[in-house]
Amino acid sequence: GESVGLHLPTLSVQEGDNSIINCAYSNSASDYFIWYKQESGKGPQFIIDIRSNMDKRQGQRVTVLLNKTVKHLSLQIAATQPGDSAVYFCAENDRGGKLIFGQGTELSVKP
Amino acid sequence: EAGVTQSPTHLIKTRGQQATLRCSPISGHTSVYWYQQALGLGLQFLLWYDEGEERNRGNFPPRFSGRQFPNYSSELNVNALELEDSALYLCASSLVPGVNTEAFFGQGTRLTVV
Numbered sequence: 001g002e003s004v005g006l007h008l009p010t011l012s013v014q015e016g017d018n019s020i021i022n023c024a025y026s027n028s029a030s031d032y033f034i035w036y037k038q039e040s041g042k043g044p045q046f047i048i049d050i051r052s053n054m055d056k057r058q059g060q061r062v063t064v065l066l067n068k069t070v071k072h073l074s075l076q077i078a079a080t081q082p083g084d085s086a087v088y089f090c091a092e093n094d095r096g097g098k099l100i101f102g103q104g105t106e107l108s109v110k111p
Numbered sequence: 112e113a114g115v116t117q118s119p120t121h122l123i124k125t126r127g128q129q130a131t132l133r134c135s136p137i138s139g140h141t142s143v144y145w146y147q148q149a150l151g152l153g154l155q156f157l158l159w160y161d162e163g164e165e166r167n168r169g170n171f172p173p174r175f176s177g178r179q180f181p182n183y184s185s186e187l188n189v190n191a192l193e194l195e196d197s198a199l200y201l202c203a204s205s206l207v208p209g210v211n212t213e214a215f216f217g218q219g220t221r222l223t224v225v
Binding site: 032034036041042043044045046049089091093095096097098099100101102103104 | 115142144146152153154155156159161166167169201203208209210211212214215216217218219
């Protein structure tokens with residue numbers, strides 16, 4: 001069935017280091033993919049998205065890479081800060097107004 | 112500009128009862144989406160409303176229903192509550208129907224069924 005999953009449930013990094021969060025997806029028909037950040041007690045917050053016809057997209061301190069050959073998505077956060085500590089979800093848009101979310105990766109930033 | 116607002120923030124119900132959750136989208140947004148986030152799980156798509164009509168539905172039983180009002184606010188109803196319905200229910204809205212890029216989420220309603 002359709003699914004979007006994450007390789008690592010938790011990730012602990014040192015402040016200032018770069019973080020890489022990975023995600024695998026199974027539905028090749030999706031037109032774009034999105035990364036969300038969810039802090040405790042809050043709703044998911046949009047970080048960055050990438051269309052299926054792109055390989056890379058950069059934002060402020062974040063980069064998303066899409067490898068359609070192996071159906072893999074990653075989020076890179078440069079110079080990780082304590083405020084980046086949260087759960088990160090990848091999501092896949094299936095064209096029917098529905099986002100298919102992965103299980104999430106908890107990022108913990110050590111000072 | 113106000114974001115997506117949900118009410119109540121917390122709701123405690125007894126098994127078998129009905130729960131009603133409310134969502135007000137960002138002004139100008141006509142599409143409203145509902146998601147369930149059970150403990151330890153990712154977000155599961157429930158419903159999508161646009162212009163007062165149900166456009167898509169996730170794999171949930173019929174006791175999960177909802178509606179969208181003329182002012183684009185929305186209501187999610189859960190009948191015959193079961194313990195496993197305990198979850199955070201999130202509402203999102205978007206300007207372009209069915210396009211979730213930069214869809215904005217509310218803070219959620221924490222439903223606890225006892």
